[in-house]
Amino acid sequence: MSEPVLPPLPSDWLRFRLGEQALGWLSPERAARVLPLLPGARLTDQELRWEGAADLSAVMQAAAEALRAQGAIQGWRGEAFACEAPLAEPCSARGTELFRMERAAFRFFGLMSRAVHINGWRPDGRMLCGRRSLSKPTDPGLLDNLAAGGLAAGEEPLACARRELWEEAGVDAALSAALRPGGALRTVRLTAQGLHDEVLHVFNLRLPAEFRPVNQDGEVAEFLDLEPGSLSGFTPDAAAVIAYAIERGDHKELHGE
Incomplete structure (x- = not known):
């Protein structure tokens, strides 16, 4: 699967992975905030990896709400976006839905919408x-x-x-x-x-x-x-x-x- 063409990212930004699926990008400060909100997540100098949970949508939404309470996410809309499994050509097809989460949190996690x-x-x-x-x-x-x-x-x-x-x-x-x-x-x-x-x-x-x-x-x-x-x-x-x-x-x- 090809990666999107990215603007220059700071060298310390981390890949957010759900199992083996590369879903987003996080600054070190954002990754540190997210780590305690995703049970079992692991943080290295290159990525934040999480194996997931039985109800992905519930856990990710709860994480978004906790980040909102911390003041880390603004512009809350009360609307959900779908996070998809990565595809090589997402402009011509839609990936399988992995979870749903408040749309205002997608930029925080660097997820594709x-x-x-x-x-x-x-x-x-x-x-x-x-x-x-x-x-x-x-x-x-x-x-x-x-x-x-x-x-x-x-x-x-x-x-x-x-x-x-x-x-x-x-x-x-x-x-x-x-x-x-x-x-x-x-x-x-x-x-x-x-x-x-x-x-x-x-x-x-x-x-x-x-x-x-x-x-x-x-x-x-x-x-x-x-x-x-x-x-x-x-x-x-x-x-x-x-x-x-x-x-x-x-x-x-x-x-x-």
Whole structure:
């Protein structure tokens, strides 16, 4: 199995392993916090290895809650992500679910998660983009795609895309029925919360000229029609998704070019 392309990590970061499966990355300080929370876990100078438990989800969730109580995890969402068995090509297939845990803890453990991003295209070629609310726990105030969100445990990408479109932009079921899949890409980067490792499932939607978005959940401060050439001011993931879609020519396909 191939490893993801990683940004430069500090030399003392440790691999988090469940048995023989390499799942995440931890700083030494985070590893020290985790060690007493996983019964039987072993710490070396290279890895934190844990053989698991009868109910992985219960133990990992309890560990996340303990870390939250210590102030080590912020931005708690009360939503679970699924941790998958590693695959060589996670952008083209999904691994077996190993456990579920609060999504805010995934960066702490450096675990791979999944999200959906939807590019909204106007008939004149401009993109309809949202500016993230200042209350968002990650990337507040930055520009985003028309809609985007984490893939909840047990959820399919298309269903997630339709849900996020309604919650963030007021796109109803009739309009979101025109969604087109646009592939997937993987982004990996260091953040203040830990390692962000996520597969982004991309969708594209052609919007009528008269469509006006209406945010439903308070997570979008405003919407803007923008030329797709400049990626300044976007979240790293949104910028990657837009560049990926343009490279694929998805906007031309939507407009029959």
